[in-house]
Amino acid sequence: MRYTDGPGTRCETHIDAAPQTVWKLVADIGTPARTSPELQRVEWLDGADAPALGARFAGHNRNPVIGEWRTVSEIAELDTERVFCWAVLDTEGRFGEPARTADDALATWRFDLEPAGDGTLLRHSVRLGPGPSGLSRAIERMPEKEEELLAGRLAQLHAGMEATLEGIKELAEGTVTGVL
Structure with a gap:
């Protein structure tokens, strides 16, 4: 496995809630910060206040080994109740030439939703x-x-993603108090 190969990981869960319910959580950039062990908080940038293609947001992260850092992400793909995808950019050129588009992203994250019976995959x-x-x-x-x-x-990353999915599942299924 090599970095130049674009390595990645994925996980999935079935949620006993309609795609509309799951989408509200997935499309809320604050949801992962509620459940991720690494992402601590997020904020919209450049006047954005909701998901839209090209909209940007900052993520504030913490890792016991890596430390703390801030990212800038841009929504790269958006298909309501189906796909929410964002590219993490190096807008400041911390690692070389600035990465300002999804084509030269540091990482690309995505949620894919699929109706599955009475719920959502x-x-x-x-x-x-x-x-x-x-x-x-x-x-x-x-x-x-x-x-x-x-x-x-x-x-x-995989462990953090599983925690995020579990948190979304709990929120969508109403097994956490104060849900939706």
Whole structure:
């Protein structure tokens, strides 16, 4: 496995709620911050206040190994009640030439929803790269550990994604107090 291959991970869960209910949670950029171990908070940028193609938002992250950092993401694909996808950009050029479009993103995240019986199948995925990131810089410093570094980071991301899906499931199914 190599960073230049665009490695990623995905997970899914069945939710006993209609796609409309799940969509409200998925399309709310604040939902993952409620359930993710890494994403701490988000905020819309440039006057945006709702999902739209090209709308940008900032994410504030914390990881016990990596530390704290801020990202800027742009909504790259949006299909109501079906797909919510955003690309993480390096708008400040922290890792080289600034990544200002989804074509040179540090990572691309997405939720895919599919009606499934009386509920919804929700998939969550991430693809790393193709743009340079903190992870690609670590690989440059330790190329002999590339597979180990990738596997470790993908495992962290996968665990966080599972926690996010579980939180969305609990919120959508009403098993958490104060829901919708």
